[in-house]
Amino acid sequence: GAGVSQTPSNKVTEKGKYVELRCDPISGHTALYWYRQSLGQGPEFLIYFQGTGAADDSGLPNDRFFAVRPEGSVSTLKIQRTERGDSAVYLCASSPPTSDTQYFGPGTRLTVL
Amino acid sequence: GNSVTQMEGPVTLSEEAFLTINCTYTATGYPSLFWYVQYPGEGLQLLLKATKADDKGSNKGFEATYRKETTSFHLEKGSVQVSDSAVYFCALSELTGGGNKLTFGTGTQLKVEL
Numbered sequence: 001g002a003g004v005s006q007t008p009s010n011k012v013t014e015k016g017k018y019v020e021l022r023c024d025p026i027s028g029h030t031a032l033y034w035y036r037q038s039l040g041q042g043p044e045f046l047i048y049f050q051g052t053g054a055a056d057d058s059g060l061p062n063d064r065f066f067a068v069r070p071e072g073s074v075s076t077l078k079i080q081r082t083e084r085g086d087s088a089v090y091l092c093a094s095s096p097p098t099s100d101t102q103y104f105g106p107g108t109r110l111t112v113l
Numbered sequence: 114g115n116s117v118t119q120m121e122g123p124v125t126l127s128e129e130a131f132l133t134i135n136c137t138y139t140a141t142g143y144p145s146l147f148w149y150v151q152y153p154g155e156g157l158q159l160l161l162k163a164t165k166a167d168d169k170g171s172n173k174g175f176e177a178t179y180r181k182e183t184t185s186f187h188l189e190k191g192s193v194q195v196s197d198s199a200v201y202f203c204a205l206s207e208l209t210g211g212g213n214k215l216t217f218g219t220g221t222q223l224k225v226e227l
Contacts, residue, residue, distance in 0.1 A: 031212050033212070033214070040219070040220075041220070042117075042218050042220050043157070043202075043217050044217070045215065045216070048214060050212055055212055056212060056214060093157075093215075095213065100213040101147075101159055102159075102213070102215060103159070104149075104158070106155070
């Protein structure tokens with residue numbers, strides 16, 4: 001079946017602009033996670049959704065970052081007033097009920113000029 | 114907090130050589146442990162996992178044993194192939210608000226040459 005999909009695959013923006021990154025999880029997966037991977041590093045946790053609600057947003061670096069999942073499926077990560085330090089690959093993962101295995105999407109590479 | 118430490122790369126091996134990538138962790142509870150692999154140009158894929166002490170995860174000839182006494186989860190393969198060239202990430206999961214937040218190591222790049 002279809003895996004986790006993320007759009008766009010690449011996003012180039014200018015400092016100060018607003019961006020939205022989209023994640024479409026595997027059908028039936030109730031848990032959805034966002035991670036950020038900087039060059040040469042492992043992914044770092046940003047936020048976790050169970051259904052529509054953000055159950056853990058402790059990894060969001062500051063209040064410029066926000067994420068929603070209004071219908072419990074697709075999620076959007078929103079970054080306001082982007083900074084050059086936000087440049088990274090943003091990864092989304094989903095997980096089926098009663099499993100701790102996460103399935104990752106291909107990521108969105110964000111470049112802030 | 115939780116953390117994962119894995120050996121730095123790149124690791125360069127000849128085909129059919131034995132592979133070990135070391136991974137140690139720090140955790141307050143009893144996490145599940147994972148190895149994820151990222152092939153060039155592709156997304157992260159689960160390679161193997163172990164959920165409790167002394168469990169052995171295995172897949173595609175790779176193995177790792179959950180060692181609670183040494184807080185380790187070293188990845189091994191008896192005979193590597195060129196197609197195994199990739200970046201390997203060790204990770205642990207921590208239960209949070211009902212979910213399983215992953216903490217990753219920095220990754221180890223493996224290059225296998227003919």
